[in-house]
Amino acid sequence: MKSVITTVVAAADAAGRFPSTSDLESVQGSIQRASARLEAAEKLAKNLDAVAQEAYDACIKKYPYLNNPGEANSTDTYKAKCLRDIKHYLRLIQYCLVVGGTGPLDEWGIAGQREVYRSLGLPTAPYVAALSFARNRGCAPRDMSAQALTEYNALLDYAINSLS
Amino acid sequence: MLDAFSRAVVAADASTSVVSDINSLKQFIAAGNRRLDAVNAIASNASCMVSDAVAGMICENQGLIQAGGNCYPNRRMAACLRDAEIILRYVTYALLAGDASVLDDRCLNGLKETYAALGVPTTSTVRAVQIMKAQAAAHIQDTPSEARAGARLRKMGTPVVEDRCASLVAEAGSYFDRVIAALS
Numbered sequence: 001m002k003s004v005i006t007t008v009v010a011a012a013d014a015a016g017r018f019p020s021t022s023d024l025e026s027v028q029g030s031i032q033r034a035s036a037r038l039e040a041a042e043k044l045a046k047n048l049d050a051v052a053q054e055a056y057d058a059c060i061k062k063y064p065y066l067n068n069p070g071e072a073n074s075t076d077t078y079k080a081k082c083l084r085d086i087k088h089y090l091r092l093i094q095y096c097l098v099v100g101g102t103g104p105l106d107e108w109g110i111a112g113q114r115e116v117y118r119s120l121g122l123p124t125a126p127y128v129a130a131l132s133f134a135r136n137r138g139c140a141p142r143d144m145s146a147q148a149l150t151e152y153n154a155l156l157d158y159a160i161n162s163l164s
Numbered sequence: 165m166l167d168a169f170s171r172a173v174v175a176a177d178a179s180t181s182v183v184s185d186i187n188s189l190k191q192f193i194a195a196g197n198r199r200l201d202a203v204n205a206i207a208s209n210a211s212c213m214v215s216d217a218v219a220g221m222i223c224e225n226q227g228l229i230q231a232g233g234n235c236y237p238n239r240r241m242a243a244c245l246r247d248a249e250i251i252l253r254y255v256t257y258a259l260l261a262g263d264a265s266v267l268d269d270r271c272l273n274g275l276k277e278t279y280a281a282l283g284v285p286t287t288s289t290v291r292a293v294q295i296m297k298a299q300a301a302a303h304i305q306d307t308p309s310e311a312r313a314g315a316r317l318r319k320m321g322t323p324v325v326e327d328r329c330a331s332l333v334a335e336a337g338s339y340f341d342r343v344i345a346a347l348s
Contacts (some may be wrong), residue, residue, distance in 0.1 A: 001170035009257045009266055010165065013276040018207035018253055019260055027260065031196035038186055038193065052165045091182055095173040098183045104173055 001133035002103040030100055040056035040148035044090065047143075051134055052087045059086075059130035063123075072122055086130050093155045102158055110162045122164045138145045165269065168192050168262030192262060195331070200223070202332045203260045205250045205320045206252070209348040217295040221288050234285055253289055255300070255339045259332070264342055272346040279347065290344050297340035301333045 008023045019027075044051070060066060060082075066073035073082050088109070095104035117124055135156040139148040165183060169189060176183045183189075192199075206213070218235075218334050221227050228235040235241045254271035259263050279286065302308050305328040 001166055001173065003167055003170055005167040005261050006165045006170070006266075009167075009261055013253075013257065013266075013270065016253075018210050018256055019203055020207075021204070024204060024260075028196065028200055031193055034193045035190070038190055042186045043185060045184055045186070094182045095177065098173055098186075098189065098232055099169045103170070108177065112184075151195070154267075 001107070003099045003101045034100060036102055036145065037097045037151050037163075040152040041082035041094050043144045044094050044097065044152065045150070047134075048087065048094065051082060051137070052090055054091075054137065055130040055134045056083045056086050058133035059126045062129045063126050066126060072126070082126075085127070088132070089127070089131060089145060089159055093152070093159060096155050097151060102155070103153070105159060105162070109159065113162065124142050127163050128160055131156055131163070135160065152157055166261070166263050166265040171263045171265070173236060174209055177339055197260070198329050198332060199262070201320070202304040203256055203304065206256050206259070206300055206336075208320070209299075209303055209318070210249065210252055210256075213296055213299045214245060216253055217299065218248050219290045220243055220295045221292040222247065224291065225288060230289060234288065247289075248296070251293060251343055252300075255296075255336065255343065258339045259336050262335075264339060265338055267342060268346075272343060279339070286347050290347055291341050293340055293347070297337055300336050300340065304329050304333050304336060 007029055008019065008027055012019050012023055023043060065071060066082075068074060073079055092105045092109045095108075096102055105139055115120075135153055138144070138149050140149040143149065144152070171193075172183050172189060174186065208291070216242075222235060228231050229241070230236060235244050251271060254267045256265040276286075279289065307328070308317060308319060310317055
């Protein structure tokens with residue numbers, strides 16, 4: 001999984017050398033930025049269900065046609081799956097906050113996502129609406145510190161971009 | 165390849181849950197500079213550690229450098245020094261990442277079989293790794309033996325903490341033990 005540390009180690013290994021001073025400096029830089037990321041990850045983990053529920057409600061409100069018979073949100077099973085998908089994205093974002101890179105989203109969320117949604121006939125606009133709602137809902141310092149919110153929002157933007 | 169953070173993520177993903185044990189990662193961050201000092205202490209003294217470990221191994225078993233021994237002639241001695249450096253290098257990577265996956269995947273996987281096929285004696289290799297383990301502990305604690313080093317004594321001079329980085333010494337030791345377990 002790609003992160004600052006694994007990138008540094010892979011580069012050092014490719015050159016067959018011990019970690020150099022500049023390698024250690026870049027790891028130190030990532031460590032110094034890590035406390036904001038971990039704060040966001042901790043807060044998101046605590047409130048993930050509520051965040052997902054709000055985002056889901058907002059997107060159904062924006063696209064009420066999804067409740068029509070035959071549409072993606074028409075039955076209870078479908079509703080549960082829609083909410084689950086939003087939770088999946090938020091969980092992957094939490095992983096990215098822990099790792100300090102977009103590796104988990106890239107590998108487990110974005111790779112193949114377009115093909116899956118196309119073959120299932122799912123629209124991506126509601127996902128964008130849900131994640132955009134979460135993107136604009138976060139507030140510093142009410143929810144987390146400003147630095148942590150920046151990290152969190154950047155990852156939401158990354159996920160939204162991948163879907164639009 | 166994983167590090168301490170991605171290891172937590174992979175473990176959480178296996179049960180489709182969020183990473184809940186943030187506190188241990190916070191400790192990793194809080195002790196991050198100690199870890200970097202420990203990596204630096206090993207990396208800066210690596211060539212000395214490697215040659216001392218191989219020399220120590222040969223001192224205890226002179227047959228290695230006589231005709232027919234595995235460190236004779238120079239070509240095989242050079243291969244031996246190179247291998248010791250490779251093992252130490254991957255242990256250093258593992259210590260930097262806080263996870264043994266890089267050591268397992270890129271160094272230890274198949275090493276025992278390779279050595280068996282090449283006729284490298286396991287007991288001698290293990291002895292050299294044990295010596296490197298003791299050296300690494302001394303360098304991380306920054307307590308090189310004054311009695312033996314004499315005029316060549318070299319300390320890293322990093323600010324010394326109360327417990328002399330006991331947890332990092334133990335962690336580095338566990339990676340060396342992993343090498344020993346994989347070889348024997």
